[in-house]
Amino acid sequence: MGLLVDGKWVDQWYDTKSSGGKFVRSAAQFRNWITADGSAGESGKAGFKAESGRYHLYVSMACPWAHRTLIFRTLKGLTEHIDVSAVHPDMLDQGWTFEKDGVAQGDPLYGSKFSHNLYTRADPTYSGRVTVPILWDKEQETIVSNESSEIIRMFNSAFDGITGSTDDYWPAEMRDAIEEVNARIYDTLNNGVYKSGFATTQAAYDAAVHPLFDTLDWLETRLANNRYLMGDRLTEADWRLFTTLIRFDPVYHLHFKCNRKRLIDYPNLWAYTRELYQMPGVAETVDMGHIVRHYHYSHESINPHRIVPINPVLDYLEPHGRG
CATH class of the missing domain: 3.40.30.10 (Glutaredoxin)
Incomplete structure (x- = not known):
């Protein structure tokens, strides 16, 4: 790049x-x-x-x-x-x-x-x-x-x-709380996978990957008692998280060395990801072929032979059981 x-x-x-x-x-x-x-x-x-x-x-x-x-x-x-x-x-x-x-x-x-x-x-x-x-x-x-x-x-x-849409994913009364959640997820997870994967020293990798899994553990606990990140209401915080979660097992776990656990090892996070994927129109925005190809073929410094892995087969349409 x-x-x-x-x-x-x-x-x-x-x-x-x-x-x-x-x-x-x-x-x-x-x-x-x-x-x-x-x-x-x-x-x-x-x-x-x-x-x-x-x-x-x-x-x-x-x-x-x-x-x-x-x-x-x-x-x-x-x-x-x-x-x-x-x-x-x-x-x-x-x-x-x-x-x-x-x-x-x-x-x-x-x-x-x-x-x-x-x-x-x-x-x-x-x-x-x-x-x-x-x-x-x-x-x-x-x-x-x-x-x-x-x-x-x-x-x-x-x-x-x-x-004529009235759906609001950034409600005024929840913005401070959403921003607090967004900030942690962005720093340690959305961007944390990149900080782990693109690190060029052990110290830099360690400094990124441990907070990343701390945040996944925190999210797993949060979603045990909440359907969505902010409770019963779906907000932008959920969608900002989703685009990282949907890529976690196919790309970040292997390619970016975020491999302490897989997404599917977190029951609440995995069910939550499937629920969001199954919402009307969302699956059509996910192109797993492009996702897997891009990361493994484009990052020569990480994957110099540009071998694209076969990856596990994940069923995002499996019933999620949430709500």
């Missing part, structure tokens, strides 16, 4: 030497908000009004961050209002590409070869990592946002006047 430097592509992996072997994720830089009336959101500039057909979502079916946005696009009835394109699962010397493979059918807007072409179309002098998701404004021909946690909040409410 490379990056752009002053608009020029550089094939350069994350520098773990300067961080003592730790993987440090870069912050997203496009932080505008779509709002119902086009006024400015929490960051960025105004001018991005919620309109049907105006926006395009670029994702990787393999990426858990992009997966969040696909789920919210489905849950909030946005599939007819925001079209979507998937990149190829292999992320090699040019980063994400628009080669065709299954659901990956190229860039319908510009015929781009690589996702970094979109970044330089939005900002010819952009410097930074080229990540997905990319929420694109067709009218202004620019990136609205590449921060998944903010895109799902836009999808949660900005288009409600268009879709």
Whole structure:
């Protein structure tokens, strides 16, 4: 995975030497908000009004961050209002590409070869990592946002006047409590699997993997007495967790050395994951072929021979017994 430097592509992996072997994720830089009336959101500039057909979502079916946005696009009835394109699962010397493979059918807007072409179309002098998701404004021909946690909040409410959806996964009265849960899960689990897998020293790996399993143990206990993370109400915290859990046994357990236990060794977490998977429209956002292929084929530093494992057969449609 490379990056752009002053608009020029550089094939350069994350520098773990300067961080003592730790993987440090870069912050997203496009932080505008779509709002119902086009006024400015929490960051960025105004001018991005919620309109049907105006926006395009670029994702990787393999990426858990992009997966969040696909789920919210489905849950909030946005599939007819925001079209979507998937990149190829292999992320090699040019980063994400628009080669065709299954659901990956190229860039319908510009015929781009690589996702970094979109970044330089939005900002010819952009410097930074080229990540997905990319929420694109067709009218202004620019990136609205590449921060998944903010895109799902836009999808949660900005288009409600268009879709008529009243489902709210970010209820005002629960936000402080949700943020507290999100923070732990993000640091130790969503990002913790990457901090474990991309560590280049034993100390960095140990510092990441033990908190990761502490959090899985904590979640297992929490879900013994709660149907969802916040009780009886399904919130964004559940969906932010789900995209990591669905990848845990097929990818993170083996590939990222998160192998003290498997997800299926946690009865509550495993049943909870199946329940979320079985909710209407969610299974269609999961492409296990892309997920397994991407991680094992793209990360040469971890899997230099690019051998893609056969993996266990998991039945996500098995009755979950929750509720």
